[in-house]
Amino acid sequence: MFDLLGVSPQVLFGQLLLGLINGSFYALLSLGLAVIFGMLNVINFAHGALYMVGAFVAWLLLNYLGLGYWWALFLAPTVVGLVGMALEKTMLSRLYKLDHLYGLLLTFGLALILEGAFRHQYGVSGQPYPIPDLLKGGQNLGFMFLPNYRGWVVAASLIVCFGTWFAIERTRLGAYLRAATENPVLVQAFGINVPVMVSLTYAFGVALAGLAGVLAAPIYQVSPLMGSNLIIIVFAVVVIGGMGSILGAIVTGLGLGLMEGLTKVVYPEASNIVVFVVMAIVLLIKPAGLFGRER
């Protein structure tokens, strides 16, 4: 079977593992988008910019306050979440009654402003962020050398993804949230403060982006443009998984990472369009996405 692809099993396993690593970034980012779309009906184009802000907060903490990676892992998502909450309270909340398009335009504008501001301040080349000492080095798996840090990224994002899915689909809080999207007025009548819940949901969604930013900082350059490179793929992931589907976002994120990894072995030139080819096919066959419900 391996011979069909013209690659040895060693190479194939290596590439699949790398695909899984990228997939876990896609999953983490698309999860945040799916939560926000599912609960708020907002297409959050600022997601990539907030991912970038997360990475920058980590870098700023290290360079100005001397707080290392483990602090950043907790503080950066908090900061991004607070920024998100402020954006939701002051701007997004005014748009809920309007068409989706307005939310998209607003968040797209916010993304441009954030990126422009960071670019102006820090330039486009990016800033270096070191791998934390505890996770330096790597394991020789026989078929490839796996840097410890990458292993950690997969583990961390799987835990967060599963935790989020569990919280929304299997807990009482999650049930309130889902109910509030279906019928906010009725849920409010039961004495639940829906506007606060919505702000918190948005804050949580973008905090996931901030967390992904911190996880990405030691692997990629911390650069103002890092988010815009990724956001389009992540949107494709959400569309394929089914807009607003939590499980869909996680499963497609990981799956597309694997698929991209395979493409990089077989035909590397196509590796950045394979996701969109899949998207086109899925939209033709199942317009609501793999895990989405027709409305």
Place this chain on the structure above:
Amino acid sequence: MRSLLLAGTALLTLTSGAAFAQMSNDVIRIGVLNDRSGIYADLAGEGSAIAARMAAEEFGGKVAGAPIEIVVADHQNKADIAASKAREWVDTGNVDVIADVPNSAAALAVQGITRDKKRIFLMSGPGATALTGAQCSPYGFHWAYDNYAMAAGTGRALYEQGKKNWYFVTADYAFGQSLEEETTKMVNKLGGKIVGSVRHPLGSADFSSFLLQAQGSKADVIGFANAGADATNAVKQAAEFGITQSGQSLAGLLLFITDIHALGLPAAQGLMFTEGFYWNLDDQTRDWSKKFEAKAGKKPTMVQAGVYSAVRHYLKAVDAAKTDDPDKVAAKMRELPVEDMFAKKGKIAANGRMFHDMYLVRVKAPGQSKGPWDYYDVVKTIPAETAFLDPALSGCPLVK
């Protein structure tokens, strides 16, 4: 009475003409056209405009009686925007010279316009060898570096160190392919071998897959035929996957000091590549770079230093020719030696290539560096004659 008046005006026009030598519009306007917000904004951008202004200041803001004016514009790395801006500048903006223009596609577009409209074009940012080859222009001068110089310098130097087998990680567009091609030619000529290559899409964030393929090839050298964020991400991830520890060398085929600054020494140490300029070469470069840093907040790249040198040489030629007539100035530029802190005894060949020494550098280890921007060990100076492609082989129709 009337005829007297007419004669008077005629006389006045004549004398004023003489006072300003023969300057069109009584001003020398230099347009710095480059990327001011995208991926090349750090290596060119405002820094190139600062460099051009520094050249103008050296002349006291005036040349042959005419004031010097610097205008800037952002081409956003789009050839069509670069072309329309260049056309606007030449047609209605009275711009005499266009300078910098990183991004080879944009530069080729501007080269076509300046060739047709007879305006001097000082290229510092672009790398394409076609600019002094099939697409050369009597008014186009290629200053800081080109793909041939980068590829040949690095390819030859590594071969001399006994590293003969190459694997390429190449950005999948004209620029990356041309870098790979130039290096391949040089490596093959010397007797080395290309054991493989992988083409990655422009703007890839994750290089681990390509790096693993390169590692599996057991090549002596992994050459990165890419630039900007692609190059820095590739180098950073090569360090993460322990590729240099396993004995393979990494060669950047186009890196700038701003890239090294962005990477940090821990990730970049040991990298070898060719440079057109380094601030810490001698007293002159240190002195100029210090002044530049005071204005720009960072040390200059070879592109920015090249803009300074090119603009300065242009102004020197205008001064000597006492006119801004493009044909006369271009002839003067070819005639005069290029002598400044960037180029020592530089010479412009018939195809527009400015020949100057290049440098093979190795990035220092963190322990060896004395502070910010102290990044390179200059391993060797590549003399101008061998650094660039022989004009006779360039395919430029101007070379006879």
